[in-house]
Amino acid sequence: QVQLQQSGAELAKPGSSVKISCKASGYTFTSYYISWIKQTTGQGLEYIGYINTGSGGTNYNEKFKGKATLTVDKSSSTAFMQLSSLTPDDSAVYYCARDYYDGYYWYFDFWGPGTMVTVSS
Amino acid sequence: DIQMTQSPASLSASLGETISIECRASEDVYSNLAWYQQKSGKSPQLLIYAANRLQDGVPSRFSGSGSGTQFSLKISGMQPEDEGDYFCLQGSNFPYTFGAGTKLELK
Numbered sequence: 001q002v003q004l005q006q007s008g009a010e011l012a013k014p015g016s017s018v019k020i021s022c023k024a025s026g027y028t029f030t031s032y033y034i035s036w037i038k039q040t041t042g043q044g045l046e047y048i049g050y051i052n053t054g055s056g057g058t059n060y061n062e063k064f065k066g067k068a069t070l071t072v073d074k075s076s077s078t079a080f081m082q083l084s085s086l087t088p089d090d091s092a093v094y095y096c097a098r099d100y101y102d103g104y105y106w107y108f109d110f111w112g113p114g115t116m117v118t119v120s121s
Numbered sequence: 122d123i124q125m126t127q128s129p130a131s132l133s134a135s136l137g138e139t140i141s142i143e144c145r146a147s148e149d150v151y152s153n154l155a156w157y158q159q160k161s162g163k164s165p166q167l168l169i170y171a172a173n174r175l176q177d178g179v180p181s182r183f184s185g186s187g188s189g190t191q192f193s194l195k196i197s198g199m200q201p202e203d204e205g206d207y208f209c210l211q212g213s214n215f216p217y218t219f220g221a222g223t224k225l226e227l228k
Binding site: 035044045046049059062063095100106107109110111112114 | 163176217220
C-alpha cells in the first residue's frame, strides 16, 4: 500500500534551517511527483511546490521561493524539503503528498502524516 | 492565484442529516476540484476528485458536484465518523489553492 513516512518534529531557532524528509513506499517512486503543503491554524493550507521525482525538476509557489528548497534521492525513494532563514511565521505542520496528474486532473491522492516545525528562541 | 471561498466555516449536523459544503473559485477551474476530510491530528484524506468522482474506499454517502466556479460536497446521512474538517482544492492553475475549510460536528 502507498505510504509516505515523514521525519519527526523539529524545534529550530530563528535564522536557522531545517530539512524534512518524506520516504515513499508501496509504489514506483519516480512515477509520481511529490508536493509539499504548509498548514497553520491561521492561514490554513498553503501550497509550497512540487518536485519531479524522476528528473529533480521543481516548481515553487512564488510565495515560498527562497524559503523552501525541494530535493529528491531516488535511491532511497525519499523527497526532502529544506526551510531556510526560519522565522516564527514558519511554525506549522508541513505535509508531503503524492501528486496524481493524468494530463488534466491534478490532485493529491496520498498524504504523509505531517511534520511539525516550531521556530522559537 | 485562484481564490477558493468555502462555506460555511462550521456546521453542526444531526445523525442521519444531509449536509452540503460549498466552494467557489475566483476563476474557472473546470472540473479540476478535489475534496478532502481531515480528522483531528491526522493528515487529509481524499474523498472526491475531478469534482464528482468518488475515491476508492470512500463511502457512497459522499458525493460531489459542480463545474467552473461553483462546487459542492454533500454528505447524505451524517455519521459520527464524519466529524472533522473538510476542504476543497483546485488543481487547475498553479499554484494550487485550498479552501479555508469547514468544521463539521455532530449535533
